[in-house]
Amino acid sequence: MLETKRFLSVGLALLGLGVPAPARAGEIFIQNPADFVLPFIGTTDGGHVFPGATLPHGMVKAGMDTNSPGNQAGYDADPQFDAIGFSQMHDSGTGGSASLSNFKIWPFASCPSFTKCPTDLFNRAVPRKLLPDGSPDDVASPGYFASNLSTDIRVELTTTRRTALHRYTFPVNSSQPRLLVDITDDGLQSGFEVTMDLDPSTGRVTGGAFFEGSFGPGDYQAFTCVDFRGDGYNFSGPTEYGSWFFNTVTQNATDLDGVFDGSAGALLTFPRSPPSANGTTSILVRVGVSFISSAQACASAEEEIPDWDFDRVRSDALDQWNELLRRVQINPTGVDTETVQLFYSSLYRTHIVPADYTGDNPKWNSTEPYYDSYYCNWDTFRTLYPLYSLHDPSRFALITRAMIDIWRFEGWLPECRGATVQQWVQGGSNADPILGEFFVKYHDQAASLNVSVSDLYNALVTDSESEPDDWDLQGRQANVWVQFDYVPDELFIDFQGTPTRQASRTLEYAFGDFAISQVAKILNKTDDAAEFVKRANGSFNLWNPAVSLPGFPSVTGFIQLKNSEGVFDQPTDPRHCSVNDPTHSTCFLDASNHDGFYESSPTVYSQFVPHDVAQLIIFQGGQEAFIERLNIIFNQSYFDVTDEPSQQIPFMYHYANRPGLSTKQSRQVLTESYNTSVNGLPGNDDSGAMGSFAVFLLAGLYPVPATRQYLLSSPFFPSISFFNPLFNSTTTIIANNWGGSSVYVSNVTVNGSPWPSTCFLDWSHFSASTDTTIELTLTDDDSLGCGDTSDALPPSLSTGGFD
Known part of the structure; x- marks a missing residue:
């Protein structure tokens, strides 16, 4: 099954007890409620939930995009659909058409040659690895997303408010790890008036395009700034670079001159890491986004993730989620784990959007x-x-x-x-x-x-x-x-x-x-x-x-x-x-x-x-x-x-x-x-x-x-x-x-x-400057009314x- 990593921090033996523990005002039963969040709830069959990495109300929502018809939030948990990219912005739970899903990154473990990589949105699609139960080998928790692709590449994502940090771990047999930057293909494949600039010395890719709105007549313009760095090793820049348009790669091109619309972007090859214990190569990709300019996207990325520390960014994101979710405490005594998970997962989804x-x-x-x-x-x-x-x-x-x-x-x-x-x-x-x-x-x-x-x-x-x-x-x-x-x-x-x-x-x-x-x-x-x-x-x-x-x-x-x-x-x-x-x-x-x-x-x-x-x-x-x-x-x-x-x-x-x-x-x-x-x-x-x-x-x-x-x-x-x-x-x-x-x-x-009244509570019960305790007496009698006084209804x- 799709997995959400959970490190349960409460004594969940309590969940099997029949007698509830007495509660006190302000008591913390669950210190790390993010452990109970299952981001994959509602990610197929029309739920359109975004399961990727984001902060509470973050502008950047980095996640996998699949080639499914119901990918309004980019992702679909149905394993029949393949991965086509890892993009930086999404909405969650919406109807209408697919929204955002801008500036996809895509890894190639191997290609026949640099110019023979299948760069087009649909030609590059690959299945995800499957678990024994037939579900995709995808993992998510608040502020983090990971997937194991059938190409043996492991993809991990985490975010700050305006910047995504990706980690691509290539297999031992990947002699020339390559990464693609997709400038134009949002969820509607609507990009036009495309701009792109690739710096051959560093690999930095900047660019942007206009895109169609998903539920209205307007267009918007968005920009990106993409940087690359070895994880645990250093490189000065790409060993190969170029632009691509649909399925045609032009080596050594640094822009998209002449391209107005259509699937297009940049392709780069990077050196493998020096020999290590497991022989894999991990490359970090920092992606800033902006609705103002590429320069603003670069500035946001440099400000928010100057140290390129994936684990720190992930930990900081988790801390923010725990602080927020911890404000609502439930006593889990006698409650099945699934109900606890349902509660905190639902609360989590209420803070994905609106976006800051x-x-x-x-x-x-x-x-x-x-x-x-x-x-x-x-x-x-x-x-x-x-x-x-x-x-x-x-x-x-x-x-x-x-x-x-x-x-x-x-x-x-x-x-x-x-x-x-x-x-x-x-x-x-x-x-x-x-x-x-x-x-x-x-x-x-x-x-x-x-x-x-x-x-x-x-x-x-x-x-x-x-x-x-x-x-x-x-x-x-x-x-x-x-x-x-x-x-x-x-x-x-x-x-x-x-x-x-x-x-x-x-x-x-x-x-x-x-x-x-x-x-x-x-x-x-x-x-x-x-x-x-x-x-x-x-x-x-x-x-x-x-x-x-x-x-x-x-x-x-x-x-x-x-x-x-x-x-x-x-x-x-x-x-x-x-x-x-x-x-x-x-x-x-x-x-x-x-x-x-x-x-x-x-x-x-x-x-x-x-x-x-x-x-x-x-x-x-x-x-x-x-x-x-x-x-x-x-x-x-x-x-x-x-x-x-x-x-x-x-x-x-x-x-x-x-x-x-x-x-x-x-x-x-x-x-x-x-x-x-x-x-x-x-x-x-x-x-x-x-x-x-x-x-x-x-x-x-x-x-x-x-x-x-x-x-x-x-x-x-x-x-x-x-x-x-x-x-x-x-x-x-x-x-x-x-x-x-x-x-x-x-x-x-x-x-x-x-x-x-047994029928309603007043805001004063939730707005006092001191703690408030409301005690309900429960019965199995469903015939009782709201109360005996005229103000009970x-x-x-x-x-x-x-x-």
Whole structure:
């Protein structure tokens, strides 16, 4: 099987014990949680996870590229696909087309001659060695990747933030070790306007090209700087050098003059190392990358890896991962190892992107941080950023500042962005709930975190009220939204984007404006807050009580398309875009989507009113009818774990005073949809959206973004704790009576005092300046409600819950 090296540092004999060890606030159970990370989870069958070497949020993500059709992150664990290069930048978990995968390095153990090396992207492909179980002989751990190729070359990769360090170990019989630098072949083979310069005396290769964006109309320019050094021996430079174009090598050429596009780069031969005990030759390759220039790529490489010490760079990367992951502690007593691995692997994947491009922004000069690879906010706003709130506020602040800076220079907050260019907007302007999440949680600390409150608020208002030239790439269809408090389904003379997804965009815009209302309230902007609350209620402006679910006549009322005259003139079958859709309609991001919804059915999207589920329950006929509808969503497979609009649904029973049903469903989603295999994800990881969802499921929590609330279930562990370095405090959730069928919460105390609800926790429980202990009493009784007091149900807008 694909291997992740693990050096278990906790007493894992504990994992077999039946009685959980008592937890104390701030207790460290797992000193090196990176040991439990399995980077290969989700690396085939559509997960598109990047398993290579990177730092938390590193710009450089060095990894293997394979010749598979599903190589959006470069790599595919399926052994039928061959390796074609080791490139420096990737995204993780995305759909769309393959992104990045720039500046591949490729080793040749032997060629008939220098000019006969198979340099073309597909001709040079070789299989990986296979292990006895038939899986590739690839190894990964946080900050490190290695593979044994069928040519007997061992490849190892590690990184700093903007630089990759490769180590290629050639076999004894490799008399002329050669390395290829690929300038043009990104994941789409799209490079054009190519430049390259090769220094024959040192072997340094610099160059760059323009490349196509993977999920939008824009192009970007990227550059590289590649240096070579013997590992354990010295050489002055290459013994042979040249350029290549497709499968033609031109010896002694130092540039690519005359090449506009197509597969091209440099080829170099290096001296073997002196005779040694094992006779192998190891060559280090340092690869800097930049979106500004080759000179910047060289400067970054020289600054970050001046000593060429592979083991130091790898160790430093591992230390950074352990420090970050260690902030979230679980008590592993009585828990199977696979669940521990699933938890920390999921948490790990939430910190691969967004990527920190600070100091490498080609668009404008700024002293603010610059983050990229928001791919896309529609996927991540629900769970990724609320998870950052719990354990990584400083990083969250940097990302918030970066988003605000994009607004300063481009006019709107980013929605989907990759490789410095705008990409297609999927739903609403979903940076709004992200900034709302940050501000609701950290408004008191905004100044110390260098977040401009005025700019944050103005950016939110711009998103809501100012229509851009093209709302396919940023912002909203704001003019009609402000006019109608919904998005009508007809064309408008002045429309500046694709006139689709009107119903789902209405729901997304409404929730975005709810998030803005919460910011306005904190800032005492009373009139603004009232206006944004009014627009947040626009969710219900598309409610059509006359539509019922085929086969279930008692399930009536759905979000539907409405025209500007207020008429529901184009009914959409509630089964549309579900496994029950008799027409198998499209609901993706294209002009043929005329049914008003994006990637989820009306049945699912009609539940998306996170800010006012109490009102939604009234529209759906009361608590019992609401519960019946939720049951049908699950029993008839309308729930779609592969798409984020479904993520809240397992926890919605809370609002009908049946938290036990939420616990059942959420646990079932986790156990049926996630595992630690290479196809252990339900679909694309979506830039950590599915990883953060898994973390919350395992923690027994679910966030309501841009609010103070975390819906409460029960953890898969005897205890779980979150350390917040900004407050220098830890919140520990202890599950008393944990184990067996006792998974339902019957009582909650906070620091020994009763908490009135078993259905939600408040942000104050996670933001104190001293440690907080939350104790849950678990039972096997699934019929218990949220509590006896009027404030036991989770808050909703219509019940005054967010006043």
